[in-house]
Amino acid sequence: MDNILYTITVFSENRVGLLNQISIIFTRRKLNIESLSVSPSSIKGIHKFTITTYSDQETMEKVVKQIEKRIDVLKAFFYTNKDIVYQEIALYKVPTNKLLEEENLEQIIRKHNARILEITKEYTVLEKSGHSEETESLFNELKQYGITQFVRSGRVAVTKSTIEYVTDYIEEQKSRKDKMQS
């Protein structure tokens, strides 16, 4: 089976050591994590991990079940690119004098919809968000000026689905708690 890029999202309690527990599951299955981002989710006290990896559907099903098995994980899901709206952000640091020599600077910035965050005598920092092909393409165009630093964030993503599984899950758990304690 051909591997494609999957995006895994994990919702967990905010507890020390979870990243380790989740990454071990990828390591054991010899999966390379392509990108990773962790942040508080829209729900108070719950963290969201967004992880990308090349794999196949069957492996993803197993991995997600094993992630959910960790005690402090609430829910885990996996998606292909068509299921989600996703974005990355990239920063480019370029020598200012080189940029100033470029006649088409304006066109480059417009074409890529990039932003300039800072300009000093020595360097300029540009920012661009988009899919990796898009940030890559600006990278290729700026290469000629000698990029001194480049960094790309991990993918962040939201689903296209209209059902909010995590919110539903938390509601269900509230009623389970009431049942347990009555």
Next chain:
Amino acid sequence: MSQKIKGAEALIKALIEEGVTTIFGYPGGAIIPVFDCLYDYREKLNHILVRHEQGATHAAQGYSRISGKTGVVIATSGPGATNLITGISDAMMDSTPLVVITGQISSAFLGTDAFQETDVIGITQPVTKWSYQIRNAEDIPWAVARAFYIASSGRPGPVVLDFAKNAQVGEMKWSYKKCNYIRSYIPVPEIDKAEIVKVAEMINNSSRPMIAAGHGIMLSEAEEELLKLAEKADIPVTNTLLGLSTIPSDHYLYKGMLGMHGNIGANYHTLDCDLFIAIGMRFDDRVTGDAKQYVAQAKVIHIDIDESEFDKNVKTTASIHGDAKMVIKALIPLIEKKSHTEWLDSFKSCDEVETEKVIKPEIYPESEDIHMGEVVNKISEATGHNAVLVTDVGQNQMLSARYFKFNHTKSIITSGGLGTMGFGLPAAIGAKFGAPERTICYFTGDGGIQMTIEELGVILQYGIDIKIIILNNNFLGMVRQWQELFFNQKYSQTPLVNPNFKMIANAYGIKAEDVESREELDGAIERMLNNKGSYLLNIKVEEKGMVFPMIPAGHTINELMLNSTEKYIKQ
């Protein structure tokens, strides 16, 4: 107002709240405050001092497997904690509830490579259900309550609490509440009624169904339900290694053990059945051989409490996520009364071949040398099949699993998933503490016993009664068997020069006998079983004995070997 107490005392009080009566442990610098407090509570908490921390974990496993209670272990930081890892991993693989408490240096020094500091959480996370570091005394009731809830509910497993010294000596306001709910953890899911209906229909429509009952039956105490289901629908029942004793060995529906060294009928019928009902088992490769081809012709129903087991190794047609007892209970009313006489009879021809070609030569050998299976069979008979079988790992394990018989559930304690040599002696000791009224027969190899032989000290110190049977072939037998079959009889590093086991036993105050010939065997067994107190038999068995039948690793049942030269061919 609740009174203020030290963290160490809070831990002890929390253990008592959880109904703990027995602890296996070993003291050290980073856990002294807890042991200091244990002394004051010694009337309520019986602490068993082992001789090596690994022994504590296996003892707690033996205790738990026989009693159904959560085993508790206490050890110190650093080397104390790292010595526990084998037992913790073993408990993880074999779904055994343990709460393991390790001392840790004060939280102010964490990360500084202080004396006897080890990253216990980091090391244990991959081999525990949950691990948590208690860094202040106030956390104790919450952490302990959660630990017991997690260890014992759902699919049980080991939990580690790493207890920083400052939390042991710090003060806290005592109050305790047991845990029965964690938002992110649903140990016992609600059963999907639609799946029950679907599965019942599959069972009713099948003509050649078989059940594979695993450890999960024992863990959910579903033995009665299993029998009811099997009897109503007239379904043959097979066991995994850890599922042995969930159905009496002499029951007319019991068809033996599955797997590499299992029974021919049980294994062969996985090729013939039209419905395979797996309950509380996980399709381990020692059961399936080549998993891709396992029960490929049949519909497969998988009932398990752990959803991540579904489709992990073998693809299922239907799965029911839930507690085995509850699921089977829900199924029974929907199951039609059936009789599968012809199907059940079809096991006979396999059994006949196995009896003639494998069983008889093993338990009634014609050679002069004593065979392992022969010893096991005699001891099982002499105990009326009512004893508890504890095994080590290797040939002794497989042959005792094959030839010991069971009348009662929870009568086998063995290291299945991890296959840990040295498991047996401490597990047998723990089992005795868990069920003092039962006879514990511990079978081991001359290799395995030496891995944890120091635990004889526990027998000495506490005067407990277990029967130790060394099946001594002067070889690391199971490895030698593989070398004989697959590595051109190159016995690389498998012959052993052994100590005088009888003298070792005597040094620990344990009566012992060497048995060298068949004539001595019956008398020795009788003396062992009649003796009040532990007894060791060092039995010289055939040096190059073999465990058969055997399905070589990664192969299918079609490759089943009856002996070194003959393959099984179905009549």
